[in-house]
Amino acid sequence: MTQTTTDVDTLAINTIRFLAVDMVERAKSGHPGAPMGQAALGYLLFTRHLRHDPTDPGWPDRDRFVLSCGHASALLYTLLHLSGYDLPMEELQRFRQLGSRTAGHPESHLTPGVETTTGPLGQGLGNAVGMAIAQRMAAATFNVDDYPVVDHRIWALASDGDLMEGVASEACSLAGHHRLGRLNVFYDDNRISIDGPTSLTFTEDVGRRFEAYGWQVLRVADGNDLAALDEATRMAAAEEGRPTLVVVRTHIGYGSPGKQDTAAAHGAPLGPEEVAATRRALGWPEEAFHVPEETREVFAAARQRGRRTHTEWRELFERYAAEHPGPAADFRARLEGRLPDGWEAGLPRFSPDDGPLATRKASGAVIAGIAPRLPWLAGGSADLAGSNNTYQKGAGDFSPGNPGAPNIHFGVREHAMGAVLNGMALTRMQIPYGGTFLIFSDYMRPSVRLAALMGLPVLYIFTHDSIFLGEDGPTHQPVSQLMGLRAIPNLTVIRPGDANETVEGWRLALANRTGPTALVLTRQKLPILAETAARAATGVPRGGYVLADAEGGEPEALLIATGSEVPLALAAREKLAGEGVPVRVVSLPCWEVFGAQNREYRDSVLPPGVRKRLAVEAGSPLGWERWVGDAGDVLGVERFGASAPYQDLATEYGFTVDNVVRRLRALLG
């Protein structure tokens, strides 16, 4: 280490190393190598650069530190513990155990000070880009002269694995485009991946690639050189005009005589003998979980500085609130997740005379109606804004020159969009939404799942939701996607049957503050139904409801439908009624919400005594047995689609009134 590294620094850095090593040893699993190599950088950031107050991890203007390489969780937990976050030593000692706050990979909903849930590689970088977008947007919204109430930075630490992932490429290209100067990323260039040296497969010039994205690229030749790291960190912070990547040459398993610079240090405990050898090599006591008093002191001093900075900010915000009470109240409401009073007055109302209308267009009308009353609503589309109807007209495009504008052009980068939305939602400064075709939800599925795991209120606008997108053909026609999304825990999936159900779906989505919601919308026009005008407002919030009961109220059979198949079910009911067969139509736009209703309500909609049930949905039938039961049947799509006008596909795939009637009659025998 260089001359500027004091003994206290060395002690503190080795404290971090060995706490991480000891955690992994005790857990008998985990990743010791990365923390050992990154300890100096982590120490530097947490004690000298990060603007944070460990006693209040919710401080809204704190810097964010994102550990994109989540497998290095022992580094983060160690830093949080030493910094004074509510993560006592007992938690470090319960690393990776049931019920601990020190999960194998960092989980933001579990551990104070963990800013986002990472582990699936590349996601954290995308989240960091989202946080930097959110920071800039919020700064443009709230900051006024002399009151820089939003003034923080985003720091991220990424591994070679993060940088190999496509989601990171997408996100970092977007960050460069937007010149997100508040974003600074350290690349832990240890040249070792799980399978061996990165030279096996990853020989691109990472720095040059990031320069091509428009980033400042700095290099630190020795990841233990605190002075060089400090200088690079200062340069990163000083560059406001573009994001910075600092390529830091580190050594995985630093200090381990037998495993440093090998893949063996990556994903398994060093083992007692190697731990002992490493202790000897670095002059560390044998006692496990040893923390020298000097280490405690240096982190305590940093904590004091952090509290002071936080106090200053709080005083600043109080003066701001006195002079600018409206924005200050808005700021607080966002943090608390309270929607502004009266936002719902902006919701459009539809009557059958307004139709036919695609539900994606109805959704666009919702956005147009509520956005002026709900300025936190920010988002966009992956280059399909016109098709997804996600654009807030007249509100401007988010860009370096217009940082407060809510419309984000994500480009053809669905996966980054998903990760960016997560980062934005984590700040609570916006209600973020993103649109693409339903088929391309597959491209962003890892981010959708993480939103669900973290419980983030992200909105997805997935349009062109079935084979009925028509001519673009099977490459663009979703079959498995709808059911694939329903399989994700804590994701609410809503497929409205017309414009009225779309309005209620939006209401449901915005009320859901504990998880993401996917609105699944048609390309094609649908009639606006008198039945939904009458009943969607009470029915959709319960997930499913009786849209049109059988004549006389005693159904012989049920037709259960969602989305564009709802009007088809109604038409079939009409025809069957004419033939003397009384059939009830149930609209089931949201399985998750319906499934959470009490049995009494569910049975009132789907009476157990009515066992002849036909589900109609233009997607994979897998899973529909839950609602139709043993005596029921499903009219779904069991193969890939085809390129043709959608009316021809309706005939080809059996989504016609005649076929629905035929299938239901077959059930009735």
Place this chain on the structure above:
Amino acid sequence: MTQTTTDVDTLAINTIRFLAVDMVERAKSGHPGAPMGQAALGYLLFTRHLRHDPTDPGWPDRDRFVLSCGHASALLYTLLHLSGYDLPMEELQRFRQLGSRTAGHPESHLTPGVETTTGPLGQGLGNAVGMAIAQRMAAATFNVDDYPVVDHRIWALASDGDLMEGVASEACSLAGHHRLGRLNVFYDDNRISIDGPTSLTFTEDVGRRFEAYGWQVLRVADGNDLAALDEATRMAAAEEGRPTLVVVRTHIGYGSPGKQDTAAAHGAPLGPEEVAATRRALGWPEEAFHVPEETREVFAAARQRGRRTHTEWRELFERYAAEHPGPAADFRARLEGRLPDGWEAGLPRFSPDDGPLATRKASGAVIAGIAPRLPWLAGGSADLAGSNNTYQKGAGDFSPGNPGAPNIHFGVREHAMGAVLNGMALTRMQIPYGGTFLIFSDYMRPSVRLAALMGLPVLYIFTHDSIFLGEDGPTHQPVSQLMGLRAIPNLTVIRPGDANETVEGWRLALANRTGPTALVLTRQKLPILAETAARAATGVPRGGYVLADAEGGEPEALLIATGSEVPLALAAREKLAGEGVPVRVVSLPCWEVFGAQNREYRDSVLPPGVRKRLAVEAGSPLGWERWVGDAGDVLGVERFGASAPYQDLATEYGFTVDNVVRRLRALLG
């Protein structure tokens, strides 16, 4: 255009433009702008550079042309038609209609001359990288002095949307690493995306980025300059040491007075007035689908040259076959999809005494056993080779210095892996496989779906298949993935219950030549069962079977399980038998195959009279109702997992013998 463009060239290029325009007009949907801008490049490649024989699109040593921007399908269909592929004018006129061979986006299983199915952006580039890997591997395997029987190139055309997608970044980084000199990509730099100018969101320096990947980067300032395009194409072909990106400045909607260089030319017909104006601007006759005789002639001449080249190759191959009959027979067998005789002799056999063994380890033993007899088996892992047990020990790593080795290090690039596997499978020169954790199947899901759509025999080795991967926690624990994969049409999903079922699963997978297969395998050890030793060989090929019948053969209830829950079900059956409750255990490793059995067989396994059924599977319960029915129940995972040793998770999530017994007894009342 430059002086080297002759009148014939201009005529031919405009023929392509207007055929594409007319196709879109007649279909009333589609993308005219890209073909209009790319017409000169397409013309140049198809008439002067592509080594192909339109009368035999299956020629194994043909050059591959991949239209990664599949929305420009009208360009490709036009070129195929004019070149003399079996795609008559009537098909062009039925663009995007039901049953035509001219789908909205190119489909390789539908249209002769279409090399891969594209449209979802970035995929085609990944396929092209896979084709280039396959080419190099096959060349190393088959070529001998004087007999370069594998000597073709891969050409791809990509749009800004392709290059924004992460999958393309991953694939192109991999291509640079492997110095795939036979891969040449043209970037259609028209600076227009759907939402408007690319300056809205895509301002990175693409050329510099590809240089960072290790590619040769060339630039053509005018996409209508045939001489410059020709020169760049020659330079691309001449560079054997690295892949080439040619950045071609084109104009979307070239020639349209009102729509050139605007997003309006991208995804909708020009409209009759604008078409007329464009005809006037380019001096084109009013007649729709006009093809001048000169255009026919120039393509006919190219076709003659192609046939001659093909004939020469055929003669070369005949001499090769005479001198090297073994390799020639192998070459032919690969093309025909015939596995070598006796390959199954390499399959391992397991007995209970060999256990316990994780199914991922059993799969590794299968690979080790069959690879020497099945040299086409090539693949690897996304940086988890040791964990996925996908590595062919002693066979070497595919690299520029060892081009015939079968082990590919994909890096942490799951999505590129999926797209590359598709490209490899399309050549039929290898049986490609790829491994990662099941959770990361989400990262590659778009490619998996396309493999299913194309009907490609790709194998996926998805290990760490449930919450029972343990300490890594919920970020890494699949819940929705297994069912999400089952929802994809034409994907076969196999989750074996022990080593014996794993062997049979592999046999089933290799027998499936018309679609991809996913093997879903445990991290944790499982006992090797006497029951599977006796019955897996006949049972697994039927998808599901009676693993252990109730004492006396009259079950009161069924326990249906897959994977690691099979031994749990057996233990519960044992306990229930001791308590006087006769229960049958059904192992259901493959839903798709079981569902395809006749009713008699299915009913023999799941007797309709036995309605008390408990399914046990550590994944989303969604969909299990299909097998358990109204009177059944599912023990699944309905929330995200947790970080803990897997034994603790078994207790926490109820996967214990006691809980299975309790749940079954609750069913029995």
